[in-house]
Amino acid sequence: MADTAKPKPQTLISFGVTGMTCASCVSRVEKALSAVPGVTEATVNLALEQASVSAAADTPFEALQAAVQKAGYDIRLETVELAIAGMTCASCVGRVEKALQNVPGVVDASVNLATEQATVHISAGTELRALTQAVHQAGYEARAAEAAAPRKRVPEWLPVALSAVLATPLVLPMFGMPFGLDWALPGWLQWLLATPVQFILGARFYRAAWSAVRAGTGNMDLLVALGTSAAYGLSVYQLLNGHGGHALYFEAAAVVITLVLLGKWLETRAKRQTTEAIRALQALRPETARVRRDSGEVEVPLAEVKEGDLVVVRPGERVPVDAELVEGQSHVDESLITGESLPVSKDVGAHVVGGSVNGEGVLLLRTVAVGAESTLNRIIRMVESAQAKKAPIQRIVDRVSAVFVPVVIVLALLTLLLWGLIGGNWEQALLNAVAVLVIACPCALGLATPTAIMVGTGSAARHGILIKDAEALEHGHKIDTVVFDKTGTLTVGKPELVAFEATGDDSDATLSLAAALQASSEHPLAHAVTAAAEARTLSVPKASDLKAIAGRGIAGTVDKQELVLGSSRLMQERHIDLSALEPRRKQLESEGRTVSWLAEVAPTPRLLALLAFGDTLKPHAKRAVAQLHEMGIHTVLLTGDNAGSAQQVAEQLGIAEFRAEVLPADKADEVTRLRDAGRHVAMVGDGINDAPALAAADIGIAMATGTDVAMQTAGITLMRGDPALVAAAIDISRRSYSKIRQNLFWAFAYNAAGIPLAAFG
Numbered sequence: 013m014a015d016t017a018k019p020k021p022q023t024l025i026s027f028g029v030t031g032m033t034c035a036s037c038v039s040r041v042e043k044a045l046s047a048v049p050g051v052t053e054a055t056v057n058l059a060l061e062q063a064s065v066s067a068a069a070d071t072p073f074e075a076l077q078a079a080v081q082k083a084g085y086d087i088r089l090e091t092v093e094l095a096i097a098g099m100t101c102a103s104c105v106g107r108v109e110k111a112l113q114n115v116p117g118v119v120d121a122s123v124n125l126a127t128e129q130a131t132v133h134i135s136a137g138t139e140l141r142a143l144t145q146a147v148h149q150a151g152y153e154a155r156a157a158e159a160a161a162p163r164k165r166v167p168e169w170l171p172v173a174l175s176a177v178l179a180t181p182l183v184l185p186m187f188g189m190p191f192g193l194d195w196a197l198p199g200w201l202q203w204l205l206a207t208p209v210q211f212i213l214g215a216r217f218y219r220a221a222w223s224a225v226r227a228g229t230g231n232m233d234l235l236v237a238l239g240t241s242a243a244y245g246l247s248v249y250q251l252l253n254g255h256g257g258h259a260l261y262f263e264a265a266a267v268v269i270t271l272v273l274l275g276k277w278l279e280t281r282a283k284r285q286t287t288e289a290i291r292a293l294q295a296l297r298p299e300t301a302r303v304r305r306d307s308g309e310v311e312v313p314l315a316e317v318k319e320g321d322l323v324v325v326r327p328g329e330r331v332p333v334d335a336e337l338v339e340g341q342s343h344v345d346e347s348l349i350t351g352e353s354l355p356v357s358k359d360v361g362a363h364v365v366g367g368s369v370n371g372e373g374v375l376l377l378r379t380v381a382v383g384a385e386s387t388l389n390r391i392i393r394m395v396e397s398a399q400a401k402k403a404p405i406q407r408i409v410d411r412v413s414a415v416f417v418p419v420v421i422v423l424a425l426l427t428l429l430l431w432g433l434i435g436g437n438w439e440q441a442l443l444n445a446v447a448v449l450v451i452a453c454p455c456a457l458g459l460a461t462p463t464a465i466m467v468g469t470g471s472a473a474r475h476g477i478l479i480k481d482a483e484a485l486e487h488g489h490k491i492d493t494v495v496f497d498k499t500g501t502l503t504v505g506k507p508e509l510v511a512f513e514a515t516g517d518d519s520d521a522t523l524s525l526a527a528a529l530q531a532s533s534e535h536p537l538a539h540a541v542t543a544a545a546e547a548r549t550l551s552v553p554k555a556s557d558l559k560a561i562a563g564r565g566i567a568g569t570v571d572k573q574e575l576v577l578g579s580s581r582l583m584q585e586r587h588i589d590l591s592a593l594e595p596r597r598k599q600l601e602s603e604g605r606t607v608s609w610l611a612e613v614a615p616t617p618r619l620l621a622l623l624a625f626g627d628t629l630k631p632h633a634k635r636a637v638a639q640l641h642e643m644g645i646h647t648v649l650l651t652g653d654n655a656g657s658a659q660q661v662a663e664q665l666g667i668a669e670f671r672a673e674v675l676p677a678d679k680a681d682e683v684t685r686l687r688d689a690g691r692h693v694a695m696v697g698d699g700i701n702d703a704p705a706l707a708a709a710d711i712g713i714a715m716a717t718g719t720d721v722a723m724q725t726a727g728i729t730l731m732r733g734d735p736a737l738v739a740a741a742i743d744i745s746r747r748s749y750s751k752i753r754q755n756l757f758w759a760f761a762y763n764a765a766g767i768p769l770a771a772f773g
Contacts, residue, residue: 091133325370
């Protein structure tokens with residue numbers, strides 16, 4: 013009988029890992045986490061110092077923490093303080109603690125009845141809203157307590173500076189040696205300067221090395237600790253036996269520790285810079301929102317805002333939630349979210365993204381998404397996911413890094429034995445072995461790929477390009493064919509006035525009459541007419557006696573002229589002669605355009621103009637195709653529209669190959685056909701019907717102006733819906749992959765050259 017047991021639901025758990033120093037550390041932590049029952053996949057990012065674990069929902073966090081600690085590392089947890097209202101006795105404390113501990117990502121929770129506060133230790137990614145909701149469901153109220161004053165930390169540069177100050181006097185005498193000058197410091201003074209560097213400023217290396225030894229593994233800190241301890245120990249031995257001056261090697265140990273500390277500091281700075289995109293996005297989230305209640309406007313923590321709440325945003329304030337504009341008008345700056353440099357006009361009914369900045373008007377918004385479902389949080393998760401996941405090439409590097417430290421230690425031992433046994437100079441043998449240990453650098457291998465990916469995805473995010481995973485970033489450089497959907501991708505996706513032909517000489521005056529009739533209408537075609545009038549900066553007169561004619565058009569009076577604007581049927585009913593522009597109507601309709609007419613009914617019935625509406629090309633569509641061609645990329649147009657419309661768009665954009673009247677179900681087959689021909693294909697689309705084709709392509713690129721289904725299927729999302737970003741996304745991929753290869757080349761080249769040089773003295 014077949015096994016019908018349902019698979020256990022999976023959850024993604026993210027948390028910080030401390031103590032990692034190189035790629036071999038990453039491999040050990042991943043191996044330890046993967047061995048935990050219930051874990052299906054574990055990915056560790058050295059640059060972010062973060063682990064992402066896919067596991068069964070009932071996998072205890074304590075098991076993950078124990079596995080990491082057993083491997084010689086520790087979990088970095090966040091502490092959240094909550095103010096709890098409604099507790100009256102110890103049993104209340106127990107219920108609140110139990111409710112909090114049942115939230116995924118919570119390690120432990122402690123509630124104090126006297127202070128009415130809860131201290132919760134959580135893993136990275138656990139949302140405050142989840143905690144407050146759990147407490148609410150238990151029958152109490154919770155909100156974030158005011159943050160305590162941050163503890164003062166030692167500046168990261170200070171240990172580097174102190175080490176450099178102590179090591180410099182040990183190094184300076186070496187500059188006099190080529191000139192026969194003996195500036196060597198007394199042995200006791202060298203020992204006095206080197207000891208704090210070795211055991212105080214260098215204590216971090218011993219701690220990390222000990223953790224590695226306890227776990228039965230090795231890392232770069234072990235190499236540094238062994239090498240510098242050997243140099244320091246040899247110097248102490250020489251000093252106790254009466255040697256001094258240049259016979260001591262305190263400067264070697266001190267300088268190595270100083271340089272490694274400097275490297276760690278620079279590495280930390282670099283890692284911080286690579287996460288600027290995430291921090292910039294996180295900074296867009298306001299902490300509070302002004303909510304309209306029955307009693308008036310109330311400022312509440314953002315975590316307490318619910319869907320359907322009315323939120324008031326004043327000029328200059330940041331929009332706290334994803335919402336629909338129900339009252340007011342303004343321009344909104346969405347540049348940090350979409351990369352669009354110009355503010356976007358927002359009218360009633362428009363969608364407003366949380367994190368954008370309101371311009372000049374007071375807005376009343378109805379909340380449509382909060383917390384994890386907001387656009388901003390989804391963007392942050394997507395960027396974090398891309399930076400946390402590994403590129404395929406990194407997995408090869410990880411296998412090399414896993415054996416790197418043991419191999420280096422073996423090479424150092426061989427160097428010591430061979431120099432000592434063959435040359436007979438054990439002092440020189442020890443120095444050469446020390447050089448092998450301290451020159452080896454597994455960190456370069458471990459950071460080569462993730463730092464390039466973090467910079468690439470971060471740079472892309474700042475330009476409105478969201479890359480879902482590292483695989484999409486790495487594979488993007490291979491793309492040689494881009495397939496475009498037409499409607500909503502290369503075209504605007506909404507009606508515009510594409511042709512206006514007046515029977516008289518003054519086209520502008522005639523268009524202003526049409527705009528007057530449509531000024532108060534919400535119909536999409538009406539917006540197209542008024543937009544065309546605005547584009548020509550026309551003065552639009554006021555219409556009176558406006559009357560909508562269902563299914564046909566609109567009638568009204570402008571400057572004592574009785575006018576009608578609408579369909580051919582309406583014109584026939586009003587006995588308007590259309591013969592003057594009839595050939596043009598046939599031509600436009602054959603191109604898929606929608607045709608309307610403007611006519612005067614009284615005092616003299618006559619045709620005034622023909623209006624043709626269509627979905628126009630996006631402003632940068634032609635440039636987007638040209639950029640791809642300049643990059644040597646072939647372009648293809650794929651559409652369900654008729655052949656005439658497809659050919660016209662293809663000719664306007666310079667696309668040589670197109671497929672028309674393609675059914676949604678067949679789009680994926682067209683993409684597969686191109687791939688079977690040996691092409692590396694990127695599919696660009698925006699609709700639900702594009703999702704199969706996006707999935708079939710090597711890389712799917714979705715427009716954020718389209719559907720969620722398309723965005724979820726695609727590996728890359730363009731937040732502005734600008735097709736010119738397609739070339740930018742591929743360019744970023746090419747540059748990132750080039751930087752990955754460059755980083756790996758120098759990482760391998762450095763070690764391949766440096767270790768033999770050190771071994772041979």
